[in-house]
Amino acid sequence: MLFFNVVLVIATLIAYLLPFLAPKWFPFLSVLTLFLPLFLVLNLLFFIYWLIQLKKYIFVSGLVLLLGITFINKFYNLQPTELPKATSDFTIMSYNVRLFNKFKWDQKANIPAQIAKLVEDKNPDILCVQEYSDLEKTKFSVYKYKQIFKEGKNIIVGNAIFSKYKIIDKGVINFPNSTNNAVFADIIKDTDTLRVYSMHLQSIKISTDIDDEEIQKMDESKTKYIFRKISNAFKKQQEQALLLKQHYSQCKFKKIICGDMNNSAFSYVYRTIKGPMQDTFETNGSGFGETYRFKYYPARIDYIFVDKTILVKSFETLNEFHNSDHFPLISRLEIK
CATH class of the missing domain: 3.60.10.10 (Endonuclease/exonuclease/phosphatase)
Structure with a gap:
């Protein structure tokens, strides 16, 4: 499980970098951006798995989730607050x-x-x-x-x-x-x-x-x-x-x-x-x-x-x- 977790973390970190790298440089790797939401979900599942077992490996996925916190609200947003209407809207x-x-x-x-x-x-x-x-x-x-x-x-x-x-x-x-x-x-x-x-x-x-x-x-x-x-x-x-x-x-x-x-x-x-x-x-x-x-x-x-x-x-x-x-x-x- 730790091995798969590490592989997932490496793939996730690469996906984090790809928005800053032109697809023409790494055309095949750029496809990983499509899987980033799945990577985030899997990292969360690993985080829960290690938490239940009270293992120190919880920090492996915990750290990668923390690094990717800015990506999460691009994928899922909580209920927003609708602002009042104005005549200039x-x-x-x-x-x-x-x-x-x-x-x-x-x-x-x-x-x-x-x-x-x-x-x-x-x-x-x-x-x-x-x-x-x-x-x-x-x-x-x-x-x-x-x-x-x-x-x-x-x-x-x-x-x-x-x-x-x-x-x-x-x-x-x-x-x-x-x-x-x-x-x-x-x-x-x-x-x-x-x-x-x-x-x-x-x-x-x-x-x-x-x-x-x-x-x-x-x-x-x-x-x-x-x-x-x-x-x-x-x-x-x-x-x-x-x-x-x-x-x-x-x-x-x-x-x-x-x-x-x-x-x-x-x-x-x-x-x-x-x-x-x-x-x-x-x-x-x-x-x-x-x-x-x-x-x-x-x-x-x-x-x-x-x-x-x-x-x-x-x-x-x-x-x-x-x-x-x-x-x-x-x-x-x-x-x-």
């Missing part, structure tokens, strides 16, 4: 709509209409949409101002920002050798200007039920294939994250970054994009913050980041709405 929603179910992945009827109804009911002041398609049945017509970018030959897809407040400038960041991108809009809110981004980083595009004959043709095991696909996606995400950071670093306005990062809160990509900003889930969220429907694991890969000059008054993951493979996020904010 505004709400922002981020939602990967999966092309409004254009290719009928989900057999439920009228998914575009259900998504439109959800937006109407929640009534966010700013709406950021990822995987926005050319399915024009869902226009979100209540929003006077918008920034929409779509491209593609066979599949038309992109990002969009809808706003009740005036947009004075807008644009797109195209990521090289990828169909992914980010859009931005400069929005007037009272006497302030906000720079809002809607991003969608490189997808992993992986299926664990890949045909065995196809694996044999690649002359590699299924595990190696999965690790290679993930590490290649992480390297692309690193390039995209740096492009996005370079772009927003030149902006003097208060910033909000929304979207689907396709990576965990323990990754180099997360650390690069978030920078000194607030993760609204970490600031005022609760529970596991699951944003992606993945069996047996509460995956959080969608985010709303805001400048420290913006007060996060509430945050919610709307995980009762199953109209996409992602759940919508909504946060109530106030500019300080």
Whole structure:
């Protein structure tokens, strides 16, 4: 048991370091960041195991848990305190709509209409949409101002920002050798200007039920294939994250970054994009913050980041709405 505990501690410590190391340097190791929540749980179980036995080895996992305390609330948050509403508050929603179910992945009827109804009911002041398609049945017509970018030959897809407040400038960041991108809009809110981004980083595009004959043709095991696909996606995400950071670093306005990062809160990509900003889930969220429907694991890969000059008054993951493979996020904010 001590041997397994030490191996686990070493793997956990490596995972702690990986957010500070570019995936292109250690592409296969970078995959360990996906398992960090599991490592933390296992270390806790070892801590309890040694505690019950009154063994001094309790310090092995105890120390690693203490070192990783800043990672814990990225994975799970206790019930937050919702701050009182004010007339100057505004709400922002981020939602990967999966092309409004254009290719009928989900057999439920009228998914575009259900998504439109959800937006109407929640009534966010700013709406950021990822995987926005050319399915024009869902226009979100209540929003006077918008920034929409779509491209593609066979599949038309992109990002969009809808706003009740005036947009004075807008644009797109195209990521090289990828169909992914980010859009931005400069929005007037009272006497302030906000720079809002809607991003969608490189997808992993992986299926664990890949045909065995196809694996044999690649002359590699299924595990190696999965690790290679993930590490290649992480390297692309690193390039995209740096492009996005370079772009927003030149902006003097208060910033909000929304979207689907396709990576965990323990990754180099997360650390690069978030920078000194607030993760609204970490600031005022609760529970596991699951944003992606993945069996047996509460995956959080969608985010709303805001400048420290913006007060996060509430945050919610709307995980009762199953109209996409992602759940919508909504946060109530106030500019300080």
